[in-house]
Amino acid sequence: MNLQGTTISDAASRDWDVAVVGAGPAGGVAALEAAAAGRSVLLIEKKVFPRYKVCGCCLNRRVIENLREIGLGDMLITAGATPIERFVVRHGSKAASIEMDGGVSLSRSRFDAGLVLAAIQRGVTFISQTTATLGDVDSEFRSLNITAKGEKSTIRARVVIAADGLGGRLLSEHESEWISENSLIGAGAQLPDGACDVPDRTIVMAMGKSGYIGLVRVEDKAINLAAALHPNTVKNSGGLALAVQDILSECDLALQTDIDSQIWKGTSPLTRRSAHLGCERVFVVGDAAGYIEPFTGQGISWAIESARRIQPFITETVTKDWRSTLIPRWEQTYTRAISKHQRLCRQLSWGIRSPFLMQSGIRVINVFPTIAAPFTRRLGW
Numbered sequence: 001m002n003l004q005g006t007t008i009s010d011a012a013s014r015d016w017d018v019a020v021v022g023a024g025p026a027g028g029v030a031a032l033e034a035a036a037a038g039r040s041v042l043l044i045e046k047k048v049f050p051r052y053k054v055c056g057c058c059l060n061r062r063v064i065e066n067l068r069e070i071g072l073g074d075m076l077i078t079a080g081a082t083p084i085e086r087f088v089v090r091h092g093s094k095a096a097s098i099e100m101d102g103g104v105s106l107s108r109s110r111f112d113a114g115l116v117l118a119a120i121q122r123g124v125t126f127i128s129q130t131t132a133t134l135g136d137v138d139s140e141f142r143s144l145n146i147t148a149k150g151e152k153s154t155i156r157a158r159v160v161i162a163a164d165g166l167g168g169r170l171l172s173e174h175e176s177e178w179i180s181e182n183s184l185i186g187a188g189a190q191l192p193d194g195a196c197d198v199p200d201r202t203i204v205m206a207m208g209k210s211g212y213i214g215l216v217r218v219e220d221k222a223i224n225l226a227a228a229l230h231p232n233t234v235k236n237s238g239g240l241a242l243a244v245q246d247i248l249s250e251c252d253l254a255l256q257t258d259i260d261s262q263i264w265k266g267t268s269p270l271t272r273r274s275a276h277l278g279c280e281r282v283f284v285v286g287d288a289a290g291y292i293e294p295f296t297g298q299g300i301s302w303a304i305e306s307a308r309r310i311q312p313f314i315t316e317t318v319t320k321d322w323r324s325t326l327i328p329r330w331e332q333t334y335t336r337a338i339s340k341h342q343r344l345c346r347q348l349s350w351g352i353r354s355p356f357l358m359q360s361g362i363r364v365i366n367v368f369p370t371i372a373a374p375f376t377r378r379l380g381w
C-alpha cells in the first residue's frame, strides 16, 4: 500500500480550503468528510504511513456505527478486523469475565492506513513524513510551516484542523494545556503469537498496583499489548518492558518472549485537556482536545465523533468571514457531544485505582454476570 502521497512543493503550489494536521482517526475522518463535502483538503502526517501507534486496538460499536454512517461500512472487514466476544479482567489471582457484543480489534497501522486510503479515494491530498507548525493568519487564510527531510515550505488554508493527537504541539505556543499530576503514561508493543496467554476474540485486562495492561489479538494472530503505567513505577522498574512484566506477574500472567527483542513505545502523560479548542481559523479535534485514560476503550470513538461534528464549522469558515464566536461555539458543541461521555470514563478510572473496589467488582460480576451490561452499553460497547 503506497501512502506516501504528494511532495512538499506540490502541496505549497496552491491554496487549500482545509489543511488537517495528523492522520490518526480524528484527522483521517475530518479530512475525508470535508473532501466529501466538496472542499480541497490537504492531510499532513509527520510519520511514515502505515505506522504503529500505542493503542489497545479495540474499536467499540460507536466507531463501527460512525464508519457505516460515513460510507465505510466494509472497511473493517476488508482490513481483517476480528470480533470481540469477551472481556476478562484480572486482579491478583482473581478474574471475572464479561460477554461483549459488537466491538472489534484491528491494529492501528491497518485501521489508520485504511482511513487515509478512503480519504484519498474521496479526493484528499495526503502528504506524509511532513511536520507542520502553525504560521500567521490574515483575513482569508491561516498559514502552516511544513518541513520534510530538511526541506521547508509554507502552505495556506482557509481552515486548519489540529488533529495532532495526545500532547500535540500545533497549538502549544498559542494555548495552554492542563495535565493531571496523577496522570499515567501509555506504553505498548506488538508481540508475536504465543507471547502471552490471550484467547481468541477476547480482551484480557491485567490490573496491577501501578497501572493496567490490555492484551488482544489483532490480524494475523499477533498480540497487541497496551498499558497505562504510573511514571514512577516505570523509572523504578527500569523501563517500560519491566514495568509491564511486573504487572503481568501480579496477575499470574507471563510473557513467553524475550522482552528486550520487542520494540516498546511510550507516550506523554495521558490525562490532559486543552484550555481552548482553537484559535483564529484553527479548530482542535480528537486527543489533541483532551484525553482521560484508555481503560474504557473509547478514545477512537471520541476522535471520530469530534471529526464529524467539526464539519459545519469547517463549512462556515470556508464560506463566510471568520468570526471569533466560532471557537466558543465549537467548545460548546464538543462539551455536549464528548465531554459528558468522558465523565463515566473519569469515574471508572478513579474506581479501578482502589484494590477494594476492584476485588468487590470481580466478586459481584462472578455472582451476577449480566450486571456489567448497562455500563458496557453506556461506554459504547
Ligand SMILES: Cc1cc2nc3c(=O)[nH]c(=O)nc-3n(C[C@H](O)[C@H](O)[C@H](O)COP(=O)(O)OP(=O)(O)OC[C@H]3O[C@@H](n4cnc5c(N)ncnc54)[C@H](O)[C@@H]3O)c2cc1C
Residues within 6 Å of the ligand: 021, 022, 023, 024, 025, 026, 027, 044, 045, 046, 047, 053, 054, 055, 056, 057, 058, 059, 060, 130, 131, 132, 133, 163, 164, 165, 166, 168, 169, 170, 186, 187, 188, 226, 227, 228, 267, 270, 285, 286, 287, 288, 291, 294, 297, 298, 299, 300, 301, 303
Ligand atoms: C495505552 C493506550 C491504549 C488505548 N486503547 C484504546 C482502545 O483500545 N480503543 C480506543 O478507542 N482508544 C484507545 N486509546 C486511545 C486512542 O489511541 C486515541 O484516542 C486515538 O488515537 C486518538 O486519535 P487522534 O486522531 O486524535 O490522535 P492520534 O491517533 O494520536 O493521531 C495523531 C497523528 O498526528 C500526527 N502528528 C502529530 N503532530 C504532528 C505534526 N506537527 N505534523 C504532522 N503530523 C503530526 C501523529 O504522527 C499521529 O499520526 C488508547 C490510548 C492509549 C495511550
